[in-house]
Amino acid sequence: MAPKRAHPIANTALAAAIDQAGWTHAATAQHINAVAAENGARLYYDRSTVGHWLTGTVPRPEGISAAVEAFRRALRRPDLTTADLGWPGVASSTGAADDPWQGDVVARLRVLGEDDMLDRRTMLTAGAFSLAGLAAPPPVGPARASARRGGAGDVERIRAMTRHMGDLDDLYGGGHARRAAAAYLVHDVAPLLHGTAGRARPDLFRAAAELTYLAAYMAMDAGVQGLALRYYVQTVRLADEAGDRVLRATSLRSMAVQARELGHNREALALADAAASALGGRAPGRTVAWVTGMQAEAHAGVADRWDALALLRQTEAQLERVDSMPDSELVGNYRRESLEHQTGLALTALGDHAAAATHYAASMQTRRPAERRTRAVVGLRCAGAHLQAGDAERAAAAVLGLRQDLEGVVSARVRGELRQLRQGWQGCRSDAHVAEADALAASLLR
Template sequence: MAPTREPNERLRKVIDETKLSGDAIARLVRRVAAEHDEFLETNKSSITHWKNGGQPAGNVGAFLAEALGRALGGRVVTLDEIGLIAPAPQKPDWDADTLSALAELGRADVDVERRRALGVAVYSVAALSLPGEDWWQRMAERSSARSSAATRRVGPVDLAAVRDMTTLFSQVDQRRGGGHAWTSVVQYLTTDVTAYLRGKFTDERVRRDLFSSASELAYLAGWMAFDGGQHATAQRYFAEAVKLAAEAGDPPMAAHVLRAMAHQAIDLGHHQQALNLAAASVDGDRYALASPRERALLGVVHARSLASAGRKNAAAKALLRAQDDLSAASDDMAEPDRVFFFGEASLAHETACALRDIGDLDGSVREFHHSVRTRKATKFTRTHAVTLGYLGSVYAQMNNIDRACATWSQALDAMDGVRSGRTRQAAADMRTLLSPYRRRGTAAISEVDARAAAYLSETA
């Protein structure tokens, strides 16, 4: 007699949460697989088999998790959450050659066969551990001693071109979200820029600045993937960005990436790991050598990580320090281009998130409103929409559904033309928080619910 399997109640619970039929889930799994260049015959019986304790073969479990996440508005659904076996987490190989790893990463992301061979990557908590202090010195020494057989000389003109392209891509991301131009960023980074990094530099200053600029571009590729909800991909690019910053001997650039990794970990609920990363970003020269504006950015994400870990007093102190740092910044001060987006509105947004997480909803509303008032919405459209979405959610937590709906209506207006996993999550949150009130049948509730559903459908 065959052994009796235990029903997979965790998978059953998540499927029930989607309110979709087995046929609908199966269609969505097939669609996700096709996007990864695999073609499945998944059907309603497959879904029933998995709910009854069967294990999907190969990459199918990851496709199922991604499909369920989409059905739930874009939130991350892990294999563990749905009771399936995940691949053993792998720590990054911090000592692997940076340029070879970067080129391979790019080929994997733009080449269909390599993408199929790699399968579906999984975000790894184990990969959030950082190398020891001696590693940073070794990386700086490795890069300056790197020999090159290339004949092409790389100088200030090439450096300026990389900086210009990075600025252009950053502006697109801020306005339109990570769903636009990501492939172009990856191709430019892993072809043109990687070729520059293998060239003969006219001097040491150009070498260091070019590695820093490449780090910024790798960070941007990671940030856009993070914003698009592709968390494992984002994690890989963030790791390469850290390595490039280390080879450049640029502690503030490394801090910038660690801050992004902390932000991602906060959003995914890994609070202790987020705190470790954020603390590393404000440690030693990473904070001391940063410009005031960048210090404020690092500090406010550190405050958010403290808040998410329940350390209210420490979070409050970190918020005050971030405010002081931003006050010390001025328009005539030389600062890296990568912090062009961070100003009064951004500080207020992150402060509001921290206050929300420690339970100060009135303070959170005040700071979110301050962010909305002070942001240049046409230039930073994506974040403006997210801010409004978060503000509406806080109003809903305060049981002020009328204000929530009015705010969410503004958020949906701002989402027009934006492709972002975070705006999708905001729209999904609207629907979830409105579900207890749908029976009221008011025009405002019905309109917001319908518009949020339409946005999720259009951007799926």
């Protein structure tokens, strides 16, 4: 039953949207806060806040953007505007005018990098994570340019920097050197893209796309989801400029990963299928397996057990036929331990937690020393699977075994896994091992 109101409802449009969504006032606030969290910001709205909005108070810009996106998802109305929520004349940057698929790709890349390196709070007011941004248009041919400014030496320099920053990301997480990558994009890479013509142009755009892809992954790992999505979109567009179908597929596949981690399972499946379609079967075998594995995980996310397991078997067969070394492929660097991790994710989605824990553990066994962040994430997921299977002590042991990796990583995904574990074993903290692991988690989250 709705609470008795001391003041009459002035915003009837918002009241109608809440009613259509089937939300309480508290649930409305929770959904809006969750959208904000996807974009690296914290809003602390509650039922009383929503009550104030209904009586005529207008939220701050970041609250409006988060509210619009939350109701778009709930009502399946990507065209919903601020006016539909009773805030006519109030600008919202989540509309078509800010469509990341439109406009000059280099200009958008500059703005993204500047927002990132200067830590501008535009992820909610100008770059919220939006399901509308997950719909990729058909690929386009590379545009013509009028002057040549970049060459083979620039391409190699960009790729060397991408490899170096990728190594830092593996060791320390996306929260470590993300702004350095952004600054390099803005000051060194973007100026080369405008006006470059000739044979070097596709390679230059390809190298820029690879660095932008890394920036997207780092932003996602750091929890700045709106920014990450926009980086991914520009990666797809840069890949199209280079005429690189494999890099386009790689970006779409990683957008599927992001959608899955945020709980947008149907969108994740559509993106994984789009990645496979972009490859068209013409790609290095390891990359094909990488995309097929994501399709398996996405099918598991929508509870399609038969297809998920069939695709996992197909992925394993594809990986067994691969003859290239993993390190020879900058993107789609898929190995046996990667498949074990993906199998664990698929089984987790299907509710087979004990089996998932076995695969997560297998993924951990052969991880390279440099993969500190990945070991931390996979190890915590292994702990979570043990906990879901009812074995809190093994979950605690898994966390304690990760102490060295956890203390060196700056990652929002790691923090998220730690929070879930702390919530999950609340009733088991009398156990000495659980208490020790919980104390470690608490210290890492402070």
